[in-house]
Amino acid sequence: VTGVGERQRKADTRSFESFYPWAHEEVYRVLVLTLRDAELAADAAQEALARAYRRWDEVSSYANPAGWVYRVALNYARSRFRRQLREWLTDQPSSPRALEAPAPADPAVERALAGLPVEQRAVVVLRLYLDWPVEEVAVALGIRPGTVKSRLARALERLRERLEDER
Amino acid sequence: MTIEERVREALRADAQRLELPPTPPLERLRAGRSRPLAGRLVVAGASLAGVVALLAVVLWLPSELSSPDVDSIAASVPPDPSAPHGLSFDPDGGEVFAEGEAARDVVWRAAASHEGQLEHVDFGRLCVGIALEQGSLDVGQRGSCEAEPDGLVIAHHEGQGEVVAAVGAVPDEVLRVVWELPDGERELELHEQPGVPQRLFAAAASGIAGQPSRVVGYDADGHELFTRTVPSVVLRQAEATPRYHLIATERDEEHRLRATLVVGDEPTIDDLRAIATTVVGELRRQVDYTALGVEVTDSTRLADLGVVYDMPGLEQVPEDFLPDDADPTQAWGWHAPFVLDLGPGDYDGFETLLLLRQPHRQPNVDRGDIETTRGVDAFIRQGFHAAEQPDASDQERIRSQAIAQVADDSDLSTNEVEQRIERVSQWQRIEREAAFLCHADNPHPDQFECSPLDERR
Numbered sequence: 001v002t003g004v005g006e007r008q009r010k011a012d013t014r015s016f017e018s019f020y021p022w023a024h025e026e027v028y029r030v031l032v033l034t035l036r037d038a039e040l041a042a043d044a045a046q047e048a049l050a051r052a053y054r055r056w057d058e059v060s061s062y063a064n065p066a067g068w069v070y071r072v073a074l075n076y077a078r079s080r081f082r083r084q085l086r087e088w089l090t091d092q093p094s095s096p097r098a099l100e101a102p103a104p105a106d107p108a109v110e111r112a113l114a115g116l117p118v119e120q121r122a123v124v125v126l127r128l129y130l131d132w133p134v135e136e137v138a139v140a141l142g143i144r145p146g147t148v149k150s151r152l153a154r155a156l157e158r159l160r161e162r163l164e165d166e167r
Numbered sequence: 168m169t170i171e172e173r174v175r176e177a178l179r180a181d182a183q184r185l186e187l188p189p190t191p192p193l194e195r196l197r198a199g200r201s202r203p204l205a206g207r208l209v210v211a212g213a214s215l216a217g218v219v220a221l222l223a224v225v226l227w228l229p230s231e232l233s234s235p236d237v238d239s240i241a242a243s244v245p246p247d248p249s250a251p252h253g254l255s256f257d258p259d260g261g262e263v264f265a266e267g268e269a270a271r272d273v274v275w276r277a278a279a280s281h282e283g284q285l286e287h288v289d290f291g292r293l294c295v296g297i298a299l300e301q302g303s304l305d306v307g308q309r310g311s312c313e314a315e316p317d318g319l320v321i322a323h324h325e326g327q328g329e330v331v332a333a334v335g336a337v338p339d340e341v342l343r344v345v346w347e348l349p350d351g352e353r354e355l356e357l358h359e360q361p362g363v364p365q366r367l368f369a370a371a372a373s374g375i376a377g378q379p380s381r382v383v384g385y386d387a388d389g390h391e392l393f394t395r396t397v398p399s400v401v402l403r404q405a406e407a408t409p410r411y412h413l414i415a416t417e418r419d420e421e422h423r424l425r426a427t428l429v430v431g432d433e434p435t436i437d438d439l440r441a442i443a444t445t446v447v448g449e450l451r452r453q454v455d456y457t458a459l460g461v462e463v464t465d466s467t468r469l470a471d472l473g474v475v476y477d478m479p480g481l482e483q484v485p486e487d488f489l490p491d492d493a494d495p496t497q498a499w500g501w502h503a504p505f506v507l508d509l510g511p512g513d514y515d516g517f518e519t520l521l522l523l524r525q526p527h528r529q530p531n532v533d534r535g536d537i538e539t540t541r542g543v544d545a546f547i548r549q550g551f552h553a554a555e556q557p558d559a560s561d562q563e564r565i566r567s568q569a570i571a572q573v574a575d576d577s578d579l580s581t582n583e584v585e586q587r588i589e590r591v592s593q594w595q596r597i598e599r600e601a602a603f604l605c606h607a608d609n610p611h612p613d614q615f616e617c618s619p620l621d622e623r624r
Contacts, residue, residue, distance in 0.1 A: 017193065024190045029182040042188045053193075105180030109173060128171060129178040160170045 013065050016056045024049060027069050031077070033125045036114060040077050048073035067132070067140030074122060074141075112162040120155035123148055530590040539587040542573040 012018040024045060031041035048069045052059045059065050104110035113121060126137040127148070138145045168176075543566075550565030551557055557565060570588075574581045 020193060021190055025187055028187060029185055032185055033178055033182060038185075038188075046191055104177065105184070106173065106177035109177035110181070113174070113177075124174065125178060128175040129182060156170055156174075159174060163170065163173075 013060050016053050016060070019060075019065065020049060020053070023052075023066055023069055027066060027073060030070060030125055030130060031073055033129060034074065034118065034122050035077050036121075037077075041073075044073035044077040045069075047076045064132075064136055064139065067136060070126075071140050108163055108166050109159070111166070112159045115162060116155055116158060120151050120158070123151040124155050124159075127152055530593050532590055532594045536587040536590050539573060539577065539579070539584055540591040542576070543569045543584065543588060545569075546572050 012022065027048065028041055028045040031044055032038050035041050035044070051072055052065065052069050059068050062068050113124070116124065122141060123137060126132045126140060127134070132140070134145045134148045137148045141148070546569030547565055550569060551562075554561050554565065570581050570584045573579070574584045577584075579587075
């Protein structure tokens with residue numbers, strides 16, 4: 001499968017209405033891969049898109065609006081996570097319609113990815129799944145290109161070690 | 168197949184097989200709401216700043232603030248008239264011990280003496296940032312930082328004598344730093360911290376027990392770009408005990424007040440201090456501090472109350488709620504009477520959730536209570552998911568089954584499980600009663616507006 005990044009770049013950003021359905025699906029996928037929590041990913045994607053909608057004039061002028069949405073969603077997830085302990089303690093289960101991910105295609109890779117810090121996993125997903133260039137990943141994550149490279153290298157090294165350990 | 172290819176293939180296969188949630192109607196976004204919020208402790212507007220790297224800061228405050236703690240703390244520190252802000256500095260020996268805000272001065276001095284061009288280095292954040300990347304490592308609180316005249320600053324982990332971080336000036340191109348140890352090399356994490364001058368680097372590695380002889384930086388192509396020889400004086404384990412560590416060791420854990428700050432990219436430590444000051448003022452206006460035995464005046468700043476910076480190491484989103492080795496009753500200041508959780512509220516603002524604990528009313532929740540409740544909650548979620556649209560009787564049945572399952576798994580009676588859940592629920596109910604949500608627009612932290620959390624729900 002190729003061309004995910006290409007699909008991203010072909011997002012129709014002429015209006016939010018045309019951007020929204022596509023972005024909701026794509027950003028959700030990327031967030032699930034990054035956060036490994038479908039419920040949180042759905043929340044974060046929708047929250048980020050709501051924010052994108054409110055400032056669409058500005059966001060649509062960016063080179064990569066989806067990158068902005070992703071970044072906002074990731075930050076949202078982080079903020080949510082800080083409070084997740086308390087949320088978890090709510091009297092009622094938070095969602096009877098929690099989304100369930102199917103069994104992973106490559107369980108060993110899945111376990112190895114799960115062992116990465118989210119910062120590294122984000123770089124892996126954006127670079128390898130979306131095929132975004134280093135510079136675009138850097139903008140989306142708010143870090144420097146050099147950091148993208150070093151995080152990716154470190155992540156791949158860890159993945160390699162873990163996959164070799166599983167043999 | 169290369170590792171990249173294998174990972175790419177797995178990610179794409181998983182992505183294609185994901186069950187996609189229904190796209191909510193656009194009208195919901197227009198109404199300013201994303202997902203339904205029922206049943207959640209939702210913080211309005213919670214989320215994002217223009218940063219990915221959140222820095223977490225935990226403020227430890229001496230308990231019983233109405234007693235002369237601050238004075239007694241000061242008295243416990245060896246007098247050093249030349250030490251600003253608790254800084255212990257030996258110009259002859261080249262050793263510096265500092266923490267929190269004072270550490271900023273250390274790095275400024277060290278870096279400036281080396282490069283002569285660094286105007287402002289916020290080492291408090293830097294240390295915290297290092298710790299954040301390292302998970303549960305808390306350099307800022309239980310470590311000490313020592314600066315060398317050449318700009319290299321070494322952080323020790325208190326108690327274990329480990330060298331856990333190094334800070335120094337290096338070229339931008341340095342991507343990899345190797346710590347040369349007697350028994351081999353160890354690659355250090357290389358981090359870039361928001362707000363830190365470009366040529367400053369922070370390298371950290373946990374678990375280094377040996378004495379490194381050199382720190383070497385390489386570029387992406389493996390070229391050696393810089394070398395720092397680490398003098399032995401830096402490697403000696405800190406002999407002086409950091410000022411605030413005394414508090415932690417001399418007091419029972421539960422007798423401390425703890426506040427948590429999570430800050431984004433834009434605010435400096437000075438901003439945070441201003442914010443914290445405002446928040447304290449706001450709390451004073453809204454909360455009966457006297458009942459808590461806390462004396463606060465208009466000029467009270469958190470720093471005045473004996474604040475040091477630390478991090479909770481809880482930003483490992485979202486592998487689990489907590490790192491495996493973290494004790495949630497400590498990591499989240501579970502027993503702390505006062506929690507200040509300051510985070511990014513929006514791209515252009517900050518929000519803070521203030522939890523004013525009432526320990527005299529709250530049950531003593533321990534880790535077992537928490538884990539039991541979490542277990543039950545997980546089973547309930549599974550049950551709800553399987554039932555799709557559970558009605559009231561389904562919910563009760565699922566709950567009973569979940570409790571029975573956890574009881575069976577943990578060798579507890581169902582009654583004991585119920586009691587644990589009740590303690591946690593009661594703890595949370597009381598906590599919510601004194602929760603405030605505040606928001607301020609950057610860059611005007613003095614305009615913080617707070618209101619009880621329950622009014623926002």
